[in-house]
Amino acid sequence: MYLGLDIGTSGVKAVLVSEAGAVVATAARELSLSHPAPLWSEQDPDAWIDAAIGAVDDLARLHPRETARVAGIGLSGQMHGATLLGADGRPLRPAILWNDGRSQAECIELERRCPSLHAIAGNLAMPGFTAPKLLWVARHEPKIFARIAKVLLPKAYVRYRLTGEMVEDMSDASGTLWLDVGLRRWSALLLHATGLDLHHMPRLVEGRAASAVLAPEYAQRWGMAKDVVVAGGAGDNAASAIGLGAIAPGDTFLSLGTSGVVFRVTDRFAPAPEAAVHAFCHALPGLWHQMGVMLSAAASLAWLAGVMEVPAAALLAPLGERVDGPSPVKFLPYLDGERTPHNDAAASGAFVGLRAANGRSQIVQAVLEGVAFAARDNLAALSAASGPITEVDLVGGGSRSPLWAQICADVLGIAVHRVEEGEVGAALGAARLGRLAATGEDPAQVCARPRRLASFTPRASAASAYDEAYRSWRKLYPALKETL
Secondary structure, three states: OEEEEEEOOOEEEEEEEOOOOOEEEEEEEEOOOEOOOOOOOEEOHHHHHHHHHHHHHHHHHHOHHHHHOOOEEEEEEOOOOEEEEOOOOOEOOOEEOOOOOOOHHHHHHHHHHOOOHHHHHOOOOOOOOHHHHHHHHHHHOHHHHHOOOEEEOHHHHHHHHHHOOOEEEHHHHHHHOOEEOOOOEEOHHHHHHOOOOHHHOOEEEOOOOEEEEOOHHHHHHOOOOOOOEEEOOEEHHHHHHHHOOOOOOOOEEEEEOOOEEEEEEEOOOOOEHHHOEEEEEOOOOOOEEEEEEEOOOHHHHHHHHHHHOOOHHHHHHHHOOOOOOOOOOEEEOOEOEEOOOOOEOOOOOEEEOOOOOOOHHHHHHHHHHHHHHHHHHHHHHHHHHHOOOOEEEEEOHHHHOHHHHHHHHHHHOOEEEEEOOHHHHHHHHHHHHHHHHHHOOOHHHHOOOOOEEEEEOOOHHHHHHHHHHHHHHHOHHHHHHOOO
């Protein structure tokens, strides 16, 4: 039996996976975010620990036999979060998260200090990445910066608390702007550009490698053996790829989670920073990946549901499983700024084209379409960087909606496949990495592709209307940027 823990933004998921590769049980605990100032997004690192322990407690209570048989644990997590630890190993301040936009000025400064940044890190300096956050702390909280002993990402902090070891994997480390992504090692040059050194960084391992052993107190608490291996793990998107069996060059998926991602596996380091495409290490040795990232995907629908005080499912229900064509209302899903293709932390969301005749369903549809249009932006960026994409697997919370899947197919103009276990992809991938660390098996034998539940193809009747709607939607960001 293998355990996967996914340290997300809105919650922690835990899954038990059998030797046959089936998800036996799941548990989840919610997390809350703090926004103490405009563009800020923070979280208490100890809340991740409490949620992770609580989720596994639930599994151990409800499925004690299965939990006791766990031989390997894998971790996945939200990327980029700056978790600053003092010499005592305790957080010095709340973690600054991936969707925090305060460090735009520091991004400019980092690129000025290190002209070779793009070539080494493979990415533009964006406020979401970790390195600019440290420049912001150095400038605005110098006393805290002076006390930093280690900088960990969210899942690495959870690993530290569960094992006593400070370790990071290559995929998550790629999102810091401190990794030489092509050579898969920390870059002293990039670290020095932010006033840090190699001693501030955790040890690096590949995602499938053993990184540590579960501390005896937790092994005893959950009835496990004393030698449970904890794998290097992966950033959330790379872990989702492992869960989807996306381990061959060209494999591609679209994630509609809190954020949205178009993810493609590559067999080499292939940066394309001019298009705001991310180039990261994959969770397996010898593989990399490209990503286009939108910061508010399913989060856009969750926001609307919160504002209207209606559950998201109730918002979607009146629309059924397909719509005849685009909504007359258009929505920009830039509630937390945007990465690909705009790299603009100050970008904001908007409804355009509202009239008195518009009802709630047209507004809901506009949100779904706005996210799909943003995904088309990402698809175009990746296609320009490394060739056309002809189909995608759909994962994340948004994958539950057949309506949204059909809208994505119509907007993207390619086949979209809903897959089994699409909502626990990152946690499943983490469990698979835990298995690989414990057994040394061939990844091709463990990382099977999930069964496709349904396929959605573009409808000829909607294609031209959505093409026209997309062209119109594309004009909104530059027009509104000049006025806001």
